[in-house]
Amino acid sequence: MFGALVKTYYAKHFNLNPENIVSVSIMPCTAKKFEANRPEMHDSGYRDVDYVLTTRELAIMIKQAGIDFLKLDDRSFDQIMGASTGAGVIFGATGGVMEAALRTAYELVTGREVPFENLNIMPVRGMEGVREASILIENPLPDWSFLEGIELKCAVAHGLVNAKSLMDSIVSGESQYHFIEIMACPGGCLGGGGQPIPTNPEIRRKRALAIYAEDQGMPLRKSHQNPEILKIYSEFLTEPLGEVSHHLLHTHYTPRERF
Ligand code: SF4
Known part of the structure; x- marks a missing residue:
């Protein structure tokens, strides 16, 4: 969902070319690496999620870079799409x-x-x-x-x-x-x-x-x-289960052979 919205809503908000956006998902899930590759995951018109890192991989990268989290100042997430509940x-x-x-x-x-x-x-x-x-x-x-x-x-x-x-x-x-x-x-x-x-x-x-x-x-x-969710709906998606939200936030699956 974030990948599809960053290359549509976010790109529009900041007047960016979605082609120049690289979306990286940090996930607890190894299966997301496969999922990001699925052909259905192009709802934005581009590849919605370009890269997936697991939380374990990110932690290793943070340690390799010598970043000490406990010494970092607390900061808010960037706006827009930074608020959470x-x-x-x-x-x-x-x-x-x-x-x-x-x-x-x-x-x-x-x-x-x-x-x-x-x-x-x-x-x-x-x-x-x-x-x-x-x-x-x-x-x-x-x-x-x-x-x-x-x-x-x-x-x-x-x-x-x-x-x-x-x-x-x-x-x-x-x-x-x-x-x-x-x-x-x-x-x-x-x-x-x-x-x-x-x-x-x-x-x-x-x-x-x-x-x-x-x-x-x-x-x-x-x-x-969540004020940002309300804003995304009022400014862009219009309504839950409406045409735009259905297209960007939902997917479908293909029957697969038993592995
Ligand atoms: S497979 Fe991935 S999305 Fe599903 S429960 Fe496990 S970590 Fe979560």
Whole structure:
């Protein structure tokens, strides 16, 4: 998404030729190196992501360059497209994408915050292989009145064995869920193949705690509060699931032979 937007929205904002922009993604994920090469990833009209570095590779480069992070002054990210929220931070933990989406969806539908203390949707957190949560929609806003009394059923799985068991239940028709999050790596992206090694369940647990602590301390914790996201939609994408956002922010997949 960032790659597609940097070569369209960002380029337009600063009157830059997208041909001269090189986008580099820092990722917890070795699979992103493959993904950046996919022919579908040219939504901007150019190669959306030129290079992918894993977090481990970046850390090695920082050490090789002799940069001591603890001695650096804190600085803000460059504008534009530099603002973030706690909802973005928790994407790194299994259940985080689900939690971020629920914080926004529930509030947009009801006009109220999710009914969990401090916005922390605890049932979707943790390291159990498959977790379930449900939220009852009561007194929705008039546009969403047809959702009154609906119990939104969600499931979260991480690791491929757990993903398979959840997907098998969907195929067999047993699944009652409306919304499912699956992360291939144990613990989610915090346990990704490009992350620092070694890793084990205890290290992943600590990474998750750090992520939730970071979220807790951020002034903005819901995606729809991010002023830059609101600006991108009002100035460029126009509306969620509209023509421009659908083209730039979504992709499709091709069936592949079993490896
Ligand atoms: S869960 Fe693993 S494979 Fe999926 S995006 Fe995160 S790091 Fe990559």
